[in-house]
Amino acid sequence: MSWTDERVETLKRMWAEGQSASQIAKELGGVTRNAVIGKVHRLGLSNRNEDGTEMPVAPTPEAKPAPQPSAAAAPAPQPKPAPEPAPKPAAAAPAPQAEPTVAPQPVNFNRRPIVPAGQPLPPQPSANEISPEALASVREVEKRARKLSLMDLTERTCKWPIGDPATDKFWFCGLPSVAGKPYCEAHVGVAFQPMSSRRDRRR
DNA sequence: CCCTGATTCGC
DNA sequence: GCGAATCAGG
Numbered sequence: 508m509s510w511t512d513e514r515v516e517t518l519k520r521m522w523a524e525g526q527s528a529s530q531i532a533k534e535l536g537g538v539t540r541n542a543v544i545g546k547v548h549r550l551g552l553s554n555r556n557e558d559g560t561e562m563p564v565a566p567t568p569e570a571k572p573a574p575q576p577s578a579a580a581a582p583a584p585q586p587k588p589a590p591e592p593a594p595k596p597a598a599a600a601p602a603p604q605a606e607p608t609v610a611p612q613p614v615n616f617n618r619r620p621i622v623p624a625g626q627p628l629p630p631q632p633s634a635n636e637i638s639p640e641a642l643a644s645v646r647e648v649e650k651r652a653r654k655l656s657l658m659d660l661t662e663r664t665c666k667w668p669i670g671d672p673a674t675d676k677f678w679f680c681g682l683p684s685v686a687g688k689p690y691c692e693a694h695v696g697v698a699f700q701p702m703s704s705r706r707d708r709r710r
Numbered sequence: 711c712c713c714t715g716a717t718t719c720g721c
Numbered sequence: 722g723c724g725a726a727t728c729a730g731g
Contacts, residue, residue, distance in 0.1 A: 510722085527714065542724050544715060549722065553716075658731075661712050717728070 508537030510546060522547055641696035648693035653681030665691035667698070 508514075514535055521531045528547070529540040547553055649669055655678060660666055665680035666689045682691040690698050 529713080539724070540715090541726080544717095545722090545724050548716075659712090663712075712731100714731075715729090718726085720725095721723080 508535075515546070515550070518543060518546060519550070519552065522552060641693070644693040645697055648682060648691065649680065651682070652678065654678035655681035665689070665694055667691070667694040 510518075517535060518531055521534060522528075526534075527540075528543040532538050532540040532543045535543070652669055653664070654669075655664060657679070659681065660679055663684050665682045665684045667680040668677070669680060670677040680691055680694060682693075684691050685695050688695050688699075
């Protein structure tokens, strides 16, 4: 495989989107992440920030990832988005808001790509109609949970939450996940219930 | 152990 | 220019 214009463009696009080198390599195929990284450097875009100045992950007020002057398709480039939707009633308005009614803003730092997005999220075991075996299996497994923190989760660790998120007694299962699933064997058992599994108690 | 990007250097 | 091997880190 060679770096055709097309492939290079894909590389640039994905890199700009914040995709990891390995993800880009997968997408392109025929290359390793090393190759991608090497190319990225040769292209001189190792610094994912167009601005040459050092930017220690500054909290960007506007989540603009940087408009790309794509030569391919850019009908309406809109060079100046300017208009600020949030007018500030400053001036003669002292009122030092004593009590903000709204909760703190969830500032979104490094605008990550909105990539894959996780699978179904935290399904707490609502002991509905889950097979007793599955539940037993889960209890057993949760004793052996690796108790991983959020940061330790990977694509192949069980992401089943255990405990109370509001306390220190919270962690993720962390056992090897079933290929393609976000959970381990046991948790898959309670997370994914076949529609047909609900036996209807015929009165 | 899984992953990340950065760098080196023979090709 | 290319990218495997290696390094440095999370």
